[in-house]
Amino acid sequence: MAFHSDQNPDYLRGVRRVLVGAAALALLAIFLVWRIDNARVEQLRVSLIDRFVPSFDWTLKPVTAAARLVADFRSYARVYEQNAELRRELQRMQGWREAALQLEQKNAQLLALNNVRLNPRLTFVTGEVLADAGSPFRHSAMVNVGRIDGVSDGAAVVDGRGLVGRIAGVGEQSARVILLSDSSSRVPAIVRPSGQRAILAGDNRTAPVLDFLDQSDEVRPGDRVVSSGDGGLLPPELVIGQVVVSPDGRLRVLPAADFRRLDFVRVIRRQPPGVVEGPGELIGPLVTTQPVPAAPEALR
Amino acid sequence: MKAARRFAPAIETAALLGLGAAAIHFALLPFDLAAGRFSGPDLVFCLVAAWVIRRPAEAPLWAVLGLGLAADLFLSRPPGLGALGLLLAAEALRGSAISLRSGPFAAEWLSVAGVFVALQLCLHAALQLVFLDGPGLGALLRQAAATALAYPLVVALLAVGLGLRAPRGGRAGDRLGRIA
Numbered sequence: 001m002a003f004h005s006d007q008n009p010d011y012l013r014g015v016r017r018v019l020v021g022a023a024a025l026a027l028l029a030i031f032l033v034w035r036i037d038n039a040r041v042e043q044l045r046v047s048l049i050d051r052f053v054p055s056f057d058w059t060l061k062p063v064t065a066a067a068r069l070v071a072d073f074r075s076y077a078r079v080y081e082q083n084a085e086l087r088r089e090l091q092r093m094q095g096w097r098e099a100a101l102q103l104e105q106k107n108a109q110l111l112a113l114n115n116v117r118l119n120p121r122l123t124f125v126t127g128e129v130l131a132d133a134g135s136p137f138r139h140s141a142m143v144n145v146g147r148i149d150g151v152s153d154g155a156a157v158v159d160g161r162g163l164v165g166r167i168a169g170v171g172e173q174s175a176r177v178i179l180l181s182d183s184s185s186r187v188p189a190i191v192r193p194s195g196q197r198a199i200l201a202g203d204n205r206t207a208p209v210l211d212f213l214d215q216s217d218e219v220r221p222g223d224r225v226v227s228s229g230d231g232g233l234l235p236p237e238l239v240i241g242q243v244v245v246s247p248d249g250r251l252r253v254l255p256a257a258d259f260r261r262l263d264f265v266r267v268i269r270r271q272p273p274g275v276v277e278g279p280g281e282l283i284g285p286l287v288t289t290q291p292v293p294a295a296p297e298a299l300r
Numbered sequence: 301m302k303a304a305r306r307f308a309p310a311i312e313t314a315a316l317l318g319l320g321a322a323a324i325h326f327a328l329l330p331f332d333l334a335a336g337r338f339s340g341p342d343l344v345f346c347l348v349a350a351w352v353i354r355r356p357a358e359a360p361l362w363a364v365l366g367l368g369l370a371a372d373l374f375l376s377r378p379p380g381l382g383a384l385g386l387l388l389a390a391e392a393l394r395g396s397a398i399s400l401r402s403g404p405f406a407a408e409w410l411s412v413a414g415v416f417v418a419l420q421l422c423l424h425a426a427l428q429l430v431f432l433d434g435p436g437l438g439a440l441l442r443q444a445a446a447t448a449l450a451y452p453l454v455v456a457l458l459a460v461g462l463g464l465r466a467p468r469g470g471r472a473g474d475r476l477g478r479i480a
Contacts, residue, residue, distance in 0.1 A: 016361075020391055023365055027387065030369075030380030035430050045373050052374075059325065205433075248436045 122235060124158075124266040125149045130174065139182040139204065140165075143265055146173040154233045156268045162239040162256030163187070163227060164265055177265065180208050180240070180255055188230035189240055189253070194218040197228055200240065200253055207244060207252035221245050225253045235270050306463030312358040315462060316351050320344050320367040324374050341450035342416070342443060344371045348386060349412045350455050352394045353401060354464050364390045381426060385419045405452075413448035420444045 034041040075082070127145035145151050147170050155167045157177045165185060169176040178185055185202035191210070196219055201211040213219060223243040229236025241255040307315070323343035344367055351359035368383025375382075392415055393400070400408045420440040427433075458464040 019361055020387070023361060023387060024384055027365075027368075027380040027384040031378055031384065032380075034379050035432070041379060045376070045379065048373055248439060 123269045125151065125269060126264055126266050127175075128264055129177075129262050139179040139185075139202070140168070141177045141179060141262060141265075143175055143177055143267065144173065145267055146171045146175050148172055149267075150269050151175050151267050152269070155270065156227070156234045156238060157265050158238060158268065159257045159262060159265050161258060162241055163234075164255075164257045164259070164262065166234060167267060175267070179259065180257075181206060181259070187234065187240070188228045189225050190228040191219050191243060192224040192226060194223065197230070200225070205246075205252075206259065207241075207246065207254045210243065210251040210253055213251065216251060219243055219251055235268060238268075309355075309358050312351075312355055312462070312464070313360065313363060316347060316359055316363055317367065319347050320363075321370070323347060324367075324371050327371075327375055340443070341446040343450065343454065344368070345386060345389070345416060345419075345447060346451050346454040347458075348390050349393055349415075349451065350458055350464065352390045353397045353408060353412075354458075356394050356397050359390070359394075361387075378427070378432065381423065385423055389415050389419050405455075409448070409451060412451055413444070416447050417441070417444045 030041075125145050127143035127149075130142040130144050141164075143157070151167060151170055153167055153170055157164045157166060163180065165177045165179040165182070166187075167175050168178040180187065180200065180202055181204060182202045183204050185200075185208065187200040187208075189198050189200045189210070190196070191198060191213075196214055196216075198210045198213045200208045202208045210216075210219070210225070221243050225240045225243060227234045227236055227238040227240060239256050241253045241257075244252050244254045246252045323346075326343060327340060348359065348364055348367065352364075364387055365383060368386035369379065371377070371386075372379045372382040393412065396411070400411060420443065424437050424440055
């Protein structure tokens with residue numbers, strides 16, 4: 001190319017090329033230093049921003065005020081839509097009110113039955129978290145209960161608020177809990193109140209992704225997510241968390257469990273539900289040699 | 301036909317720096333805090349591209365470097381990486397500035413957009429390479445689309461406001477005059 005550079009002679013072009021290369025290497029070095037020693041470079045960045053951005057405050061203020069004015073005006077223009085939205089919300093609230101009344105009645109019935117002792121299907125054993133391996137690739141914790149405490153593989157683990165994960169690997173006296181955020185964690189879940197079924201898939205972030213949703217427009221941020229019990233591994237109706245939308249626009253679930261203060265956890269021991277195999281046998285004449293024990297008082 | 305030049309070269313360099321600072325400032329404005337839906341155009345890139353193609357001499361290496369680093373530091377991007385991308389893109393555009401200037405504007409627009417898309421892809425690859433959670437490829441490509449749409453506007457505004465026009469037609473005489 002005869003006129004590759006605009007006006008420099010050839011030797012200047014060579015010098016220039018060296019300069020560009022040196023600058024590129026310097027920038028690459030800055031990036032690598034930032035990647036390796038993040039904290040110090042971030043401090044430098046914060047101090048720079050601290051130094052310069054507040055001094056531009058006087059330019060930020062009128063622009064933000066103008067933007068707010070525009071936004072206010074726009075919301076004024078949307079007053080009709082807002083009205084319709086409020087109406088819809090009111091309808092939903094009435095539905096909730098109905099549900100609350102029904103629950104109140106049910107609660108009263110259950111309170112009346114309060115003296116009955118049924119055989120509990122779910123029992124739990126509480127353990128202490130021994131260690132947690134918080135590497136970017138493995139999110140798991142060790143708890144100090146194991147096979148001798150009746151912990152079995154696949155059992156659900158909850159803290160006081162919600163599901164934490166499930167057991168993957170049981171020793172005699174310890175077990176490994178694989179947390180919801182682990183990239184190999186998959187939990188079948190139901191989103192309430194829309195009843196959509198989904199798989200909660202961990203991807204090494206705090207909030208796991210809601211995957212395989214059938215109709216994602218019916219799911220809104222703030223919806224409750226509980227375990228569905230599909231597949232029979234985890235018991236149904238364990239609280240998992242709330243739906244949020246992450247900055248990249250995906251639906252995620254913010255767990256109800258507090259992963260930062262995970263000291264004690266409950267491992268749920270559960271009898272697997274009975275499986276119906278084949279047809280039942282013929283009902284023959286009932287032969288009783290001993291009297292049938294009387295039913296408990298309250299069941300009568 | 302002489303290239304329309306309204307200001308002295310030094311003033312044009314200063315204008316690049318000032319407008320670049322204004323573009324960074326613009327990106328810092330709290331317009332929409334609910335991130336994720338819309339990622340604005342990279343105005344610093346638009347400015348540097350316009351300058352490098354129209355006034356290569358008035359967009360010196362140090363100015364591009366400074367703008368890139370300032371944008372990285374203030375917009376909380378990985379420092380150095382964005383500046384490196386900006387520098388390499390600017391050099392690539394500078395290398396073909398003459399053919400871009402003499403061709404139609406659509407060709408220039410296409411190649412600037414192409415360079416920016418390549419830049420975003422490289423950025424994504426680099427972030428993946430060092431195991432960093434970037435904004436995601438979708439967001440980067442949306443930003444590339446916004447930048448491509450913003451580029452003609454930036455060029456038009458610069459042409460009207462600063463007289464920053466590409467000298468088109470009658471190229472040979474003009475260039476000969478400046479070399480001598």
